Amino acid sequence: MADTPQTAPAVKPANPNFSSGPCAKRPGWTVEALSNALVGRSHRSKPGKARIQQAIDLTRELLQVPADYRIGIVPASDTGAVETAMWSMLGERGVDMLAWESFGEGWVTDVAKQLKLQDVRIIKAPYGELPDLAQVDTDRDVVFTWNGTTSGVRVPNADWIKADRKGLTICDATSAAFAQDLDFPKLDVVTFSWQKALGGEAAHGVLILSPRAVERLETFKPDRPLPKIFRLTKAGKLLEEVFQAATINTPSMICIEDAIDAMEWGKSIGGLSAMQARADANFKVLADWVAKTDWVDFLAKDPANRSNTSVCFSIVDPAVTVLDDAAQAAFAKAMVSRLDKLGAAYDIGAYKDAPSGLRIWAGCTIEASDLAALMPWLDWAFAEELQALKAAA
Structure with missing residues (x-):
């Protein structure tokens, strides 16, 4: 490999947090941002409900959610939200399950083995690729991730979904929201x-x-028991209060305040388009580096489908690719560990179930200058580990 630096770079990223979840806080964040959190107050109090409603209203404004869509805050992170939808709505008709990375695979497992639905079609692709979206029948229900967090592969658009579909589309958008265009x-x-x-x-x-999802909830009664945290209806009608700041269970008012702070920051920089532009600019830093670096490549094969948030890389240097899978994984982990110990980058290893390599978060809370500072460190860490590999041979 030509021109590989053999001495550690002089400048580290000002913020070395590149985890794909929890991701870096917004620029300038300090704990003082939480000083107005209603700690010790009931979430059902008038000011408590007002803060929850503020989080819902900011979500609608920033994501440009249609006025007739309901927005609620539910337990158990994105997983809880997806599970609530699947357990409450699936089974009325056949379902197409899309999977091209670990979280999509998890939804397949839950539908096929836990819900045990009979009419399930699984449409899959390996890491780095998308399934053939032309196979999807949107007159059936469809469950998919918009952005595969553990593969760095996203759907390019929603053109493959019919406007006059009969089924419901259930979209896990957890690493796409605020960074990619969601076609509501x-x-x-x-x-x-x-x-x-x-x-x-x-x-x-x-x-x-x-509104179509609400109609399903009010007209379809699943033939299975639903835990309390999944129940969105009562006596055949939507529990409207869940979408009017009365959460199913007690939320953390500190978390509510932090979400409000992040979204207020998003508004302050120019809203959704500005947040997306920051993610795109961050991705460009990474793409420009890959274009001139021969030891690394994107895990996502098609440029049109590459994520601008959870960016995944494969180490493609021949000295590494000739190794068995375990040795390749060890090489990548050694790079990650080296950078972690020096405080140059934290949590940039590939997801545990994904192919070995690196994963770097590039969403809007990351500064492009920090990614630019990281690139020489990646080259240096690779050179160090390659030298160690050759010395051990």
């Missing part, structure tokens, strides 16, 4: 969690329902 008229259920693109705190999920 094509989406009936949208879920995400604050700890991704907003850099917020974990444990809460956001559930967005179209």
Whole structure:
């Protein structure tokens, strides 16, 4: 490899937090941002409900959610939001399950093995690729991730979803929301969690329902028991209060305040388009580096489908690719560990179930200058580990 630096770079990222969840806090964040949190107050008090409603209103404004869609805050992060939708709505008709990374695979497992639905079609692709979206029948229900957090592969658009579909589309958008265009008229259920693109705190999920999703809830009664945290109806009618700041269970008012702070910051920089532009600019830093670096490549094969948030890389240097899978994984982990110990980058290893490599969060709360500072460190860490590999041979 030509021109590889053999001495450690002089400048580290000012913020070395590049985790894909919980992600970096918004620029300038300090704990003082939480000073107005209603700690010790009931979430059902008038000011408590007002703060929860503020989080819902900011979500609608920033994400440009249609006025007739409901927005609620639910337990258990994005996972809780997706599970609530699947357990409450699936089974009325056949369902197409899309999977091209670990979270999509998890939804497949839950539908096929836990809900045990009979009419399930599984449409899959390996890491780095998208399934053939032309195979999807949107007159059936469809469950998919908009952005595969553990593969760095996203759907390019929602053109493959019919406007006059008969089924519901359930979209896990947790690492896409606030960074990518979500085509709400094509989406009936949208879920995400604050700890991704907003850099917020974990444990809460956001559930967005179209009028068609509400109709399903009010007309379809699943033939299975529903835990309390999944129940969105009572006596055949939507529990409207869940979408009017009366959460199913007690939320953390600190987490609510942190989400409000992140979204107020998003508004202050120019709203959704500005947040997306920051993620796109961050991705460009990474793409420009890959273009001139011969030891690394994107895990996502098609440029049109590459995520601008959870960016995944494969180490493609021949000296590494000739190794067995375990040795390749060890090489990548050694790079990650080296950078972690030096405080140059934290939590940039590939997801545990994904192919070995690196994963770097590039969402809007990341500064492009920090990514630019990180790139020489990646080259240096690779060179160090390659030298160690050759010395051990």
